[in-house]
Amino acid sequence: MISFKNKKIVIVGASSGIGKAIASIVSVQGAIIYLVSRSKEKLLKVQEELPGESHVFSMDMLDDDSVNQTFAAIGSFDFLTFTAVADETKLMTPIKTMSNETAQRGMEKFWGTFNVARAASNYINKDGAMVFTSSMAIYRPSKNGASMMNAASAAVAVFSKALALEIAPVRINIVAPGVVATGVWTEDQKKGYKDWAAKTLPVGHLGSAEELANAYLSLLTNPYMTGSVVTVDGGLTLV
Numbered sequence: 001m002i003s004f005k006n007k008k009i010v011i012v013g014a015s016s017g018i019g020k021a022i023a024s025i026v027s028v029q030g031a032i033i034y035l036v037s038r039s040k041e042k043l044l045k046v047q048e049e050l051p052g053e054s055h056v057f058s059m060d061m062l063d064d065d066s067v068n069q070t071f072a073a074i075g076s077f078d079f080l081t082f083t084a085v086a087d088e089t090k091l092m093t094p095i096k097t098m099s100n101e102t103a104q105r106g107m108e109k110f111w112g113t114f115n116v117a118r119a120a121s122n123y124i125n126k127d128g129a130m131v132f133t134s135s136m137a138i139y140r141p142s143k144n145g146a147s148m149m150n151a152a153s154a155a156v157a158v159f160s161k162a163l164a165l166e167i168a169p170v171r172i173n174i175v176a177p178g179v180v181a182t183g184v185w186t187e188d189q190k191k192g193y194k195d196w197a198a199k200t201l202p203v204g205h206l207g208s209a210e211e212l213a214n215a216y217l218s219l220l221t222n223p224y225m226t227g228s229v230v231t232v233d234g235g236l237t238l239v
């Protein structure tokens with residue numbers, strides 16, 4: 001397996017949740033980390049806790065100038081993880097009353113993935129790898145107003161698979177998370193999901209950011225994996 005020692009890793013969505021957990025793990029393993037999200041303040045707090053070398057870049061994934069400038073400033077790199085999303089769960093709306101604006105915001109995750117993948121493709125080393133983020137809901141969509149959120153995740157999965165062919169030998173894989181205790185949920189929602197997971201999921205507990213982070217890192221470092229969608233959902237697709 002490939003080591004992270006002295007490898008450059010760009011983490012888009014590093015200020016919270018899965019991205020923050022990825023940063024903690026690879027910092028201990030000697031990676032050179034580029035922490036990326038909108039909030040410089042939040043990223044500096046994450047940086048304070050990292051033992052190794054890291055650099056902070058404030059970037060809006062929806063602004064292609066901001067994305068292109070960030071990747072030009074970072075230059076060549078080896079690995080990338082992308083977990084950025086904003087207001088995803090707040091935008092859940094029944095189709096009968098969904099506004100155009102809400103529908104378009106529901107696809108932000110896809111457009112962020114597109115902007116980042118386009119810029120990153122120009123700078124990633126040939127033996128590098130990227131992991132983008134879908135959702136287990138592409139296999140089991142929910143009926144609670146998440147139609148656009150689910151569609152964005154499906155778009156990310158197919159787009160990423162196409163890139164795995166187009167920019168090979170760079171490897172591209174996709175993680176499809178289940179319910180995970182991160183910034184997409186409020187503290188009350190996390191409490192509710194904790195009880196639900198204990199009763200419902202085969203693994204008997206709610207997913208943690210660290211458990212997800214390990215799946216992303218495994219995909220980055222396995223030289224025989226590309227174009228795969230890996231579900232990490234505690235067995236939710238089975239129940």
Ligand SMILES: NC(=O)c1ccc[n+]([C@@H]2O[C@H](COP(=O)([O-])OP(=O)(O)OC[C@H]3O[C@@H](n4cnc5c(N)ncnc54)[C@H](OP(=O)(O)O)[C@@H]3O)[C@@H](O)[C@H]2O)c1
Nearest residue numbers: 013015016017018037038039061084085086180182183184
């Ligand atoms: N958690 C779950 O239960 C769950 C379930 C299924 C799928 N997922 C998927 O997992 C991903 C979310 O990861 P997470 O759970 O770790 O979420 P999170 O804790 O909410 O983190 C989201 C990150 O995205 C950054 N971000 C938001 N808007 C941005 C923008 N315009 N440009 C750049 N960065 C931006 C945020 O930082 P700033 O505020 O600093 O920009 C933050 O670092 C999404 O793709 C989501 O669909 C999550």
